Amino acid sequence: MTNVTMIAAVGRNGVIGDGSTMLWHIPEDLKFFKRTTMGHPMIMGRRTFETMGVLPGRRSIVVTRQPDWAHPGVETAHSLAEALSLAGPADEVFIVGGGEVYREAMPYAARLVITEVDQAPDGSVTFPEIDGEQWQETDREDRDGFSWVTYARR
Template sequence: MTDVRPNVTMIAAVGRNGVIGDGLTMPWHLSEDLRFFKRTTMGHPMVMGRRTFDSMGVLPGRRSIVVTRSPEWSHDGVEVAHSLEQALDRVAGEGEVFVVGGGELYRLAMPYAARLLVTEVDQSPEGSVTFPDIDRDVFTETFREAHDGFAWVTYERSSGRPGTS
């Protein structure tokens, strides 16, 4: 199954202190970045943790796979998986899948990620949920675009096959 899994891209907005949220919501409202998120993910499947789904709800135009340990959990408009691997197998045959958070899912998905799209936010908010460390021996910065209050940064895996590290 592994060979037909799509490329995994993680997309996240991250504060200077690594914070991405407080467990319920995002610590900022960046309209331009939300538009970037929408146009980047549109038409592609998205994988998310159940807590992120609770904070975002169903996003139209994108197949959503919600990862939960609960055998009972379900919601109209989304698919359910009980592990990240099961979520990736569900989207086998797709070209690219976006892992859209939150902290627990980013940590699970880091070994599978081929690309990271990180919005570096010029803020250090309070919050208990963080983005995992980016190993610079594994990921290389390939693109950076500065904006007022944030920067869009792309990292690409430069060593190790995703899913084998």
């Protein structure tokens, strides 16, 4: 099976979004996201896609329940399993949000790449709990106001 990596920016309170906009603007982290995901397929929910749009150099696979939803330059799937199948035998596939897709993808993930943002914003969309029994921190790079943290499945 393809290596599945989940990548997210997460507040101290587990919040990743409010359902419509990005809660923070960290240019250094946006560059990190681009560097990390470039050349790889990205799987996301429709609402996440609507906040980020088509990103150059990466395949966008959007999971939606809407039977006739389509967007130019985007592949559409109606389940996570279908999205993973569409991604095919890529060396790595990135799950990029949102909350529902992260929760469903967690059992498939081999690696988590988390930007721990030193903020606790209001928002209704959260990242699933990272269980220390299942995940081991393998790398941490502390920056001003956030840290890049990598976890591997135990």
